[in-house]
Amino acid sequence: MTKQTGTTDEMLTAEVVIAGGGPVGLMLASELGLAGVGVVVLEHADRRPTDARAWGLHARTAETLDRRGLLVPLLHPKAPWPKMPFAGMWPLLQLDRIDADHPYLLNVPQTRVEEVLEARARELGVVIAYQHEVVGVRQEADAVTVQVATPDGMRLVRGAYLVGCDGGRSTVRKATGISFEGTDATVGGMLCDCVLPSMGQERRGITRTEVGTVNINPRPNGVVRIVTTEFGRPHPDRDAPVTFDEFRGAVRRILGRDLDIVDPTLMTRFGDATRLASRYRDGRVFLAGDAAHVHFPYGGLGLNLGLQDAANLGWKLAGALRGWAPGELLDTYGTERRPAAEAVLDYSRTQLALLDPHRNVTALRSLFGKLLEFPDVNRYLAELASGASARYDFGDEDAHPLTGSFARNVAVKTSDGGTSLVSLLHSGAGVLLDFTAGVAEVASPWSERVRVVRADCDDAPAAGLLVRPDGYVAWAGSAAPADPRGLQQALARWFGAA
Ligand SMILES: Cc1cc2nc3c(=O)[nH]c(=O)nc-3n(C[C@H](O)[C@H](O)[C@H](O)COP(=O)(O)OP(=O)(O)OC[C@H]3O[C@@H](n4cnc5c(N)ncnc54)[C@H](O)[C@@H]3O)c2cc1C
Known part of the structure; x- marks a missing residue:
């Protein structure tokens, strides 16, 4: 197969143009590169981020990466966690009992995942253009033309397909008029990576109080991540920088005391806006990752969901470009991945509901905690959390029971x-x-x-x-x-x- 990526005097061309060089854009780029497709990734920022939002790849994502030889570079001795919390409750979910090739949570920063994916994409000939912000999209019968703002002025980039992997506020999604339906934020969350000298005496994980939650987690690199959530207090401005005093104030309101936080390296804010794209495709334009779905980050599923979008879409787009894909193959991307996102959004809402400070929720948590002691219940939730039970409905009731499931390694x-x-x-x-x-x-x-x-x-x-x-x-x-x-x-x- 010959790759087609190049430039004319004024136009950069590729078979597939990807807007956004985050983890999902890079994963999709490496999938397409592997199939010999010419790809350009347009990334607004001037380089990859140095701070990790997500920490944690779930079992199904680990399995997916393994099937491309991308898991080994992410493994390290402290990475696999055999247990994880569900809405901060005890007992923990026993990941080591689930039916999966990699029955654990892989504790690895998003930055490392991005580094590995970018290296693979470049090896496969993908062009990654930093400081290239997509500002407009025009679809024609046989191509998509993207307007791009660069430090040297405006540029046009043309491809047979465009995939918007440009995050929750996706320009591509807005330009194609795909609606983003769901609910606005009701809670305000903040995150701080820091040194916590008192870590030895602090309770790890989630502490729930009458105001909200504080989640304290030491990372394998020695940094402690503290995450606050305050109910009924959404941020009026999601983009406003977080000040140290503001973060300490949230901790004090929730815990009723200060934490001795030193050397904060990353402070950011988030909410629980939960939204899903009404369609994943508009003609020659597709959406993947946060561009198609956003939700409250507890449970650590957003990155995982997006990487699996990319694994689902890559080979189908390659098939369409090489002329062998049946007419409806590209549409199966949305029919398979949208329900997967719906399930994750509901799971995320469940976790948030169980963290709410209301007294009724305290009673519900007590019941849930007892249910978690039943091995079958624990395993059901662990498989849901890790994606290990995720399968596609291919609509063939007479098919073998394995059809639509993920093939375990043999x-x-x-x-x-x-x-x-x-x-x-x-x-x-x-x-x-x-x-x-x-x-x-x-x-x-x-x-x-x-x-x-x-x-x-x-x-x-x-x-x-x-x-x-x-x-x-x-x-x-x-x-x-x-x-x-x-x-x-x-x-x-x-x-x-x-
Ligand atoms: C506080 C927090 C904690 C989280 N923790 C976890 C976790 O533990 N586990 C988990 O699975 N998920 C977690 N997530 C979610 C996870 O970080 C996201 O789901 C993931 O980053 C989505 O990847 P993406 O590539 O779709 O989008 P992004 O990572 O947002 O990447 C989009 C890229 O597109 C670029 N871009 C945007 N607009 C344009 C444009 N117009 N033109 C060109 N480029 C553009 C951006 O610069 C960015 O590089 C967390 C999120 C937050 C906020």
Whole structure:
């Protein structure tokens, strides 16, 4: 495949233009780069941020990154956390009991995730243009032209598709007229990364009082992150800088005492505005990440949701550009990812509701705490929190139960030796694993889009498994030999005509 990225006298061109070089834009860029697509990322800032908003990749995100060889650079000995809180309650969610390849919370800063993704995207030939602010979008029948403000003046950038990964206040979303429906902020939150000499005596995690919550978490790098939330006190101006006195004042109101905070390095404010784009696509323009959904950050899901948007969209856009994608493939991005976001927004609202200082909520928390002691309840919530139970509804009631679920890794033996599903997915193509189904020949006309592997496996989940590039099961065969018609339909549905 030849990449198409270049410049004419006045115009920068690429197959896909991505607005926003945050984590979601960079993930999408590396997915497209892997498929040989020419990509330009337009980023308003002059460099990557040095302060991390998010800390924590959940199980499904770790699995997704693993399937591209991007997990290993993020691992370090203190990173995996086997437990995490649910709305600051005890007992903790037991992540080590969930059904996932990586049953833990990976405690890694967003800045490191961005660094790894940017390096991968550049390796794959993606052009990342800093100090390039998207200010306008014009769609034509066969292309999108983006107006960009740069330090050297206005510039036009043109591509076959544009993806708005430009955050919660997305210019792309506004320019395409996609509405952002939901609710305004009702709480005011602030965050401070600092040194806390009294850390040894402080209660870790969330303390809930009659005013709000203070969440104290030491990070592996020695910095302590303190997060305050005050109910019924949304910020009148989300962009106003946080002063040290303001932050200390919030801590005092909530805890009724001061914390001995030293050397604050990052202070910022946030709220609980919860909104979802009414559509994820408008013609040749798509939205991903915070541009498509925002919510209260407790539970640490926004970054995870966005990275998975990118993993879902990348291979579909590549298929459309290479001409093999069936007509409706691009629309499945919205039909699959919008419900995923709806579920996360509801989960986030649940956590916020359970943190509310009202006396009734105290009673509800007491009941919830007892429910969390039931292993099945604990596991259900842990799988929800980590995305481990997330699956897509492909609308085929007769399909094998694995269809639409995320394929767990399996070690396999092929004629070339031992490998694994995770390794086979590194190239970004689909994978057909034929254990005993006897259907490998059926897929040979799709061999440029789907890697067909006859394999032995001690714990094969089915007789045959067709896995999409994003790791989800497109088809599974229970019988041996399996009925090839179901596989042919799945191949045509996800990978186009033979
Ligand atoms: C306090 C806080 C704590 C959080 N903690 C967690 C957590 O623990 N776990 C978690 O999963 N999530 C967390 N999140 C959410 C997470 O940070 C976001 O969901 C994530 O950053 C979204 O990534 P994104 O790439 O979609 O958007 P962003 O990270 O916002 O990136 C958008 C990029 O687009 C650029 N841009 C904007 N407008 C333009 C334009 N017009 N032209 C060009 N470029 C533009 C911006 O400069 C930015 O680089 C937290 C958020 C906050 C506020």
